[in-house]
Amino acid sequence: MELLTNYHIPVLAEEVKNCLLQERHSGTFFDGTVGFGGHAEVLLSGLDEKAIYTGTDVDDTAFKYSTEKFLNESRFRGYQYNFTKINAVANIEGIEGYDGIIADLGVSSFQLDDASAGFTFREDAPLDMRMQKTLSKTAADIVNKYKEEELSHIFFTYGEERASRKISKFIVEQRERKAFATTGDLLEIIRKVAPVPYINKTAQRVFQALRIAVNDELENLKIFLDRAIPLLNRGGRIAVISFHSLEDRIVKDVFKYEEKSCVCAPGIPICVCGKVQRLKVITKKPVTASGAELKINRRSRSAKLRVAERI
Numbered sequence: 407m408e409l410l411t412n413y414h415i416p417v418l419a420e421e422v423k424n425c426l427l428q429e430r431h432s433g434t435f436f437d438g439t440v441g442f443g444g445h446a447e448v449l450l451s452g453l454d455e456k457a458i459y460t461g462t463d464v465d466d467t468a469f470k471y472s473t474e475k476f477l478n479e480s481r482f483r484g485y486q487y488n489f490t491k492i493n494a495v496a497n498i499e500g501i502e503g504y505d506g507i508i509a510d511l512g513v514s515s516f517q518l519d520d521a522s523a524g525f526t527f528r529e530d531a532p533l534d535m536r537m538q539k540t541l542s543k544t545a546a547d548i549v550n551k552y553k554e555e556e557l558s559h560i561f562f563t564y565g566e567e568r569a570s571r572k573i574s575k576f577i578v579e580q581r582e583r584k585a586f587a588t589t590g591d592l593l594e595i596i597r598k599v600a601p602v603p604y605i606n607k608t609a610q611r612v613f614q615a616l617r618i619a620v621n622d623e624l625e626n627l628k629i630f631l632d633r634a635i636p637l638l639n640r641g642g643r644i645a646v647i648s649f650h651s652l653e654d655r656i657v658k659d660v661f662k663y664e665e666k667s668c669v670c671a672p673g674i675p676i677c678v679c680g681k682v683q684r685l686k687v688i689t690k691k692p693v694t695a696s697g698a699e700l701k702i703n704r705r706s707r708s709a710k711l712r713v714a715e716r717i
């Protein structure tokens with residue numbers, strides 16, 4: 407696992423540490439996306455011996471790596487779970503509430519570079535894209551079995567791809583001749599549809615859309631936020647790093663909603679909605695990487711950090 411040490415340069419690490427821990431040196435923490443343990447390591451360095459740091463990751467390699475990395479770290483408790491299982495982890499650990507929760511969304515650089523996972527169009531590999539190999543459908547299943555309109559919806563909604571209809575039409579025509587098996591098969595279709603200067607950008611959007619669909623990423627994020635916020639102790643903070651606008655919009659909207667103390671229609675004289683404010687948003691605008699970080703970590707280019715505090 408030594409070769410993998412480059413993969414844990416955590417994005418916006420100091421910003422996460424400052425916002426999440428503030429003056430805190432102990433408490434209970436949940437890291438939904440432990441990955442290679444980069445954020446975990448930084449946060450643990452600011453915590454005392456009594457702190458408990460629980461974490462989840464669905465990926466085999468990342469889970470094995472972080473388990474090995476924190477083998478002698480008694481404060482760390484790792485679970486190969488989806489982060490939507492935050493309640494299960496809290497129950498197992500006997501944790502009633504968390505002082506800090508973090509999620510650093512999406513896939514790691516390792517997963518992207520691991521050609522065999524099929525996340526990247528830059529290498530020919532099976533069209534898989536499952537972060538967790540127990541998931542039932544692969545990207546190839548979607549491309550080969552979904553109706554043309556469903557494919558178009560995925561490319562448009564999750565990839566914000568304007569040529570979604572044309573791409574889906576080409577896919578459906580092609581699969582009648584031969585089923586899609588590899589990332590290269592899909593790239594061939596994109597090459598037919600997109601003008602040469604836009605091939606890479608189009609491929610990026612189509613691959614992102616399929617990855618989101620295969621792993622149910624947006625739905626999982628909503629479920630996670632829904633379960634995580636009530637689990638925060640008063641004064642506890644939640645930090646989410648996202649890498650594309652669809653995720654960021656979900657985090658922003660949920661935080662905004664949870665900051666409201668009333669959602670009654672305008673003009674109603676007395677509040678009847680019963681809404682309770684649960685969060686105070688700490689980052690009015692998302693935090694982005696500094697010039698120095700941008701130079702050393704390409705992945706930080708699109709990172710947006712939003713933080714909120716339980717009141």
Ligand SMILES: C[S@@+](CC[C@H](N)C(=O)[O-])C[C@H]1O[C@@H](n2cnc3c(N)ncnc32)[C@H](O)[C@@H]1O
Pocket residue numbers: 413414415416417438439440441442443444445446462463464465468487488489490510511512513514515537626
């Ligand atoms: C960007 S990496 C996290 C990197 C980590 N913060 C670090 O510093 O090493 C994202 C990780 O989240 C995992 N992941 C993505 N969605 C997940 C989910 N719903 N539940 C659990 N893990 C998830 C991926 O497998 C990946 O390892």
